[in-house]
Amino acid sequence: MGAAQALSLRPADPRPAPCKVCGADAPLFGLTDFNRSCEEARGKVLPLSGAAVYYRRCPQCSLVFTDAFDDWSMADFEAHIYNDGYLAVDPDYVETRPTNTAAVVAKTFAAAADSLDVLDYGGGNGVMAAELLRHGFRSAATYDAFSQGFRERPWRRFRLVTCFETLEHMADPVSGAADIVDLLDEDGLFLFSTLAQPANFNDLGMRWWYIGPRNGHITLHSRLSLTRLFGRFGLNVASFDDNIHVAYRTIPDFARHVFKA
Numbered sequence: 001m002g003a004a005q006a007l008s009l010r011p012a013d014p015r016p017a018p019c020k021v022c023g024a025d026a027p028l029f030g031l032t033d034f035n036r037s038c039e040e041a042r043g044k045v046l047p048l049s050g051a052a053v054y055y056r057r058c059p060q061c062s063l064v065f066t067d068a069f070d071d072w073s074m075a076d077f078e079a080h081i082y083n084d085g086y087l088a089v090d091p092d093y094v095e096t097r098p099t100n101t102a103a104v105v106a107k108t109f110a111a112a113a114d115s116l117d118v119l120d121y122g123g124g125n126g127v128m129a130a131e132l133l134r135h136g137f138r139s140a141a142t143y144d145a146f147s148q149g150f151r152e153r154p155w156r157r158f159r160l161v162t163c164f165e166t167l168e169h170m171a172d173p174v175s176g177a178a179d180i181v182d183l184l185d186e187d188g189l190f191l192f193s194t195l196a197q198p199a200n201f202n203d204l205g206m207r208w209w210y211i212g213p214r215n216g217h218i219t220l221h222s223r224l225s226l227t228r229l230f231g232r233f234g235l236n237v238a239s240f241d242d243n244i245h246v247a248y249r250t251i252p253d254f255a256r257h258v259f260k261a
Contacts, residue, residue, distance in 0.1 A: 003050035007034060007080055009068040012054035019058035020065050020173050021225045029057035029064060030206035037089035037214040044088070046214065053213040055206070055220075062197060062222035064211070069171050069218055074145065081216045082146050089214050095127055101164050102131030105191070109160070112254035113137045119158040121180055122166030126150055143183075157185045159252065163192040169216040173229055181233045189255045190235070190247040197222045198242060 004011070016025035034051040037044070055066045069077070087093065105128075109116060113136045120129045123142035126149070132140035141158075142150040161184050170176035184190055195210045197220065210217060221229075226245060227237045235247040238259070251259055 004052060007051050008071060008076060009051060010071050017056060017067060019061060019063055020219065021063045021229050022058060022061045024058050024060035026056040026058040029055050032206055032211060032213065035214050036212055038209060038212040038217065039089050041209040061225040061228050063225040064220040066218050078146065093124060098124065098128035099131055102128045102135060105162060106132060106135035108258060109254060116160050116254065117158050118160045118162060119143060119154060119183055121161055121163040123150065154183060157183055159185045159188045161188065161190045165193055167192060167194040167221065168219055170219050173219050174232065177229050177233065181235065187250060187252050189252050192245055193243050194221055196226065196242045
């Protein structure tokens with residue numbers, strides 16, 4: 001049995017496949033080894049697994065995605081990606097990233113913190129929500145289908161939903177976005193991070209450091225694909241840089257200053 005078969009990866013089809021955001025025919029774009037991770041940018045290189053992961057790129061919205069994991073269950077993701085070896089390829093996940101991110105969110109919305117209920121979607125171990133509470137937010141909850149203790153989906157909606165370093169992990173971006181929008185108040189703000197393709201992506205191609213199947217980075221957005229993704233649900237998207245974005249129906253009062261900055 002080959003490495004790809006052992007991982008139950010879907011075999012690559014040389015024919016174009018529908019883009020997972022806009023539906024346009026997306027041809028194969030390139031391939032990399034399953035063990036490639038974002039930590040290679042810091043010099044940490046894992047041994048090759050021998051399992052090739054093929055990515056596609058949409059000619060319309062520029063989404064880069066793979067369907068190699070489309071047959072996986074949650075148990076497969078937990079066994080092969082979000083396992084005991086995950087911290088080696090994302091060491092900032094445990095404390096550094098959520099702590100620093102919470103500080104930025106708290107500073108940004110300091111004037112309204114004591115009146116805001118926040119949901120951290122895909123919030124991992126709950127550190128960010130705990131930090132937001134420490135910074136004075138009225139309430140802060142975590143929801144993460146892959147994190148023990150935070151798998152219960154909230155029953156209510158929130159005025160502020162945050163989601164950091166999660167969209168690139170979604171094998172089905174439309175279903176993921178639909179779930180997020182369903183948890184957002186009509187006048188709420190969705191604040192999220194996912195690194196959009198840089199201006200020189202055509203030159204970088206598969207060498208872009210953010211393409212890392214071992215991290216679970218399987219859906220890599222462009223600014224256009226983000227706009228089209230949330231536009232399906234009637235939301236506007238604004239990007240402050242390649243990494244930080246917001247989606248909203250109308251700009252809520254507590255966030256107007258952000259758009260004037």
